[in-house]
Amino acid sequence: MAILLGSIADDYTGASDLANTLTKNGLRTVQTVGIPDPSLAFPGVDAVVVSLKIRSVAADEAVAAARKADQWLRGRGAAHVLYKICSTFDSTDAGNIGPVTEALAQAAGGGIVLATPAFPETGRTVYLGHLFVNGRPLNESPLKDHPLNPMHDANLVRVLARQSQGAVGLVNLATVSMGPAAVKERLGALSARGMTAAIADAVFERDLEVLGEVALETPLSTGASGLGLGLARALVRAGRTSTHADTSDAIRPVGGLAAIVAGSCSAATLKQIEVAERSMPVLRLDTEKLLAGSDEISAAIAWAGERMSAAPVIVAASASPDVVSRLQARYGREASGHAIEAATATIAGELVARGVKRLVIAGGETSGATVDRLGIPAFLIGPEIAPGVPVLRTIGNSQGEMLMALKSGNFGGEDFFGAALAMMR
Numbered sequence: 001m002a003i004l005l006g007s008i009a010d011d012y013t014g015a016s017d018l019a020n021t022l023t024k025n026g027l028r029t030v031q032t033v034g035i036p037d038p039s040l041a042f043p044g045v046d047a048v049v050v051s052l053k054i055r056s057v058a059a060d061e062a063v064a065a066a067r068k069a070d071q072w073l074r075g076r077g078a079a080h081v082l083y084k085i086c087s088t089f090d091s092t093d094a095g096n097i098g099p100v101t102e103a104l105a106q107a108a109g110g111g112i113v114l115a116t117p118a119f120p121e122t123g124r125t126v127y128l129g130h131l132f133v134n135g136r137p138l139n140e141s142p143l144k145d146h147p148l149n150p151m152h153d154a155n156l157v158r159v160l161a162r163q164s165q166g167a168v169g170l171v172n173l174a175t176v177s178m179g180p181a182a183v184k185e186r187l188g189a190l191s192a193r194g195m196t197a198a199i200a201d202a203v204f205e206r207d208l209e210v211l212g213e214v215a216l217e218t219p220l221s222t223g224a225s226g227l228g229l230g231l232a233r234a235l236v237r238a239g240r241t242s243t244h245a246d247t248s249d250a251i252r253p254v255g256g257l258a259a260i261v262a263g264s265c266s267a268a269t270l271k272q273i274e275v276a277e278r279s280m281p282v283l284r285l286d287t288e289k290l291l292a293g294s295d296e297i298s299a300a301i302a303w304a305g306e307r308m309s310a311a312p313v314i315v316a317a318s319a320s321p322d323v324v325s326r327l328q329a330r331y332g333r334e335a336s337g338h339a340i341e342a343a344t345a346t347i348a349g350e351l352v353a354r355g356v357k358r359l360v361i362a363g364g365e366t367s368g369a370t371v372d373r374l375g376i377p378a379f380l381i382g383p384e385i386a387p388g389v390p391v392l393r394t395i396g397n398s399q400g401e402m403l404m405a406l407k408s409g410n411f412g413g414e415d416f417f418g419a420a421l422a423m424m425r
Helices: 012-024 059-074 097-107 156-162 173-177 180-192 205-216 225-237 267-276 287-292 296-307 321-331 333-353 364-374 416-423
Strands: 005-009 029-033 047-051 080-084 113-116 124-127 130-133 167-171 195-200 220-223 257-262 282-284 313-316 356-362 378-386 389-395 403-407
Touching (some): 005 012, 005 059, 005 225, 012 029, 012 047, 012 080, 012 225, 012 364, 012 378, 012 389, 047 059, 059 080, 059 097, 080 097, 080 225, 097 113, 097 195, 097 220, 113 205, 156 167, 156 195, 167 180, 173 180, 180 195, 205 220, 220 225, 257 267, 257 364, 257 416, 267 282, 267 313, 267 416, 282 296, 287 296, 287 333, 296 313, 296 333, 313 333, 321 333, 333 356, 333 364, 356 416, 364 403, 378 403, 378 416, 389 416
Parallel strands (some): 005 047, 029 047, 080 220, 113 195, 113 220, 167 195, 257 356
Antiparallel strands (some): 029 378, 124 130, 389 403
């Protein structure tokens, strides 16, 4: 299996977001969970997105995992690898975007790495190196209250520089608007000055197309799904793949019960739960009881088991920012986050054991923990539910075929949960 484009995603929802974007733009794509077993059979594909869970782990652990994935992808023909990060650049001053980018660049032979989290379709734009979320600076958006990686600086040149050994430059919008030749010239000038990475502005899709064309000529880039869009379109324009990726096989019915498990505390997910409650049963977990080690998990499983044969159910550990802050102050940020993701993954796993075959997971950390618990090795990419969120069909799953959606906390409209379940019928 020779592939045209490889990607290493730092979490599972981001991986499905990217796989969705590549599929929409003409690449036959499979999303794997970690490096797949050699015995796992793939359909013919143009791109493989290797999902890792490295966004919030120690930097050395993230680097080691990313290097292994990079070796696997390049060993199967990938001349270019995209290190896929969140479109809100979720990270801390300790990493992991900088350390992983530098390690992968070193393995690829060095050179300056183009980086941008811009994805205008989902409201993420970069101007003069500053990231805007739906028109608001990153540090004024809800991401300032992210439970694991709160973002308090919109200047990505500064953010990336604080977690990198090398210097970071900027390719501004004026340069990008002049086209690929101007971007290459700017990158060359920055490299000559000792820069090892460059944040690139992008406000419109045409900017991403320019950046994708430039990046494709290099061995490595770092960015969100928007940069994946640019890379995919560059491959199609060059005639290296077809212009259509069929998603019909991934949406074949699987039967079984349906459920939603939410661990995200984003404002978008909280509103989606509120809207869904008008049409389906919702259980809001007491997160303090979860952290205190009560029987909240077994009670939730029993509650869902009594109801889900009649209709889909939602089990949510989502909480408002003030509740999250109070729990973090009492139990610690990492401890509280890991406890909640472990609890929601346990609940999801038990629901699958009781017959759930159509499962929606909200939240990046919750999605990662759930997919790991279920032992799913890979996904076929189905049609898009909302920008950045496709229907996924499991490949090689020991529980049998399932349809799933892994939703980043901030993605989807208010009626996302109902729309997702409707597409999985």
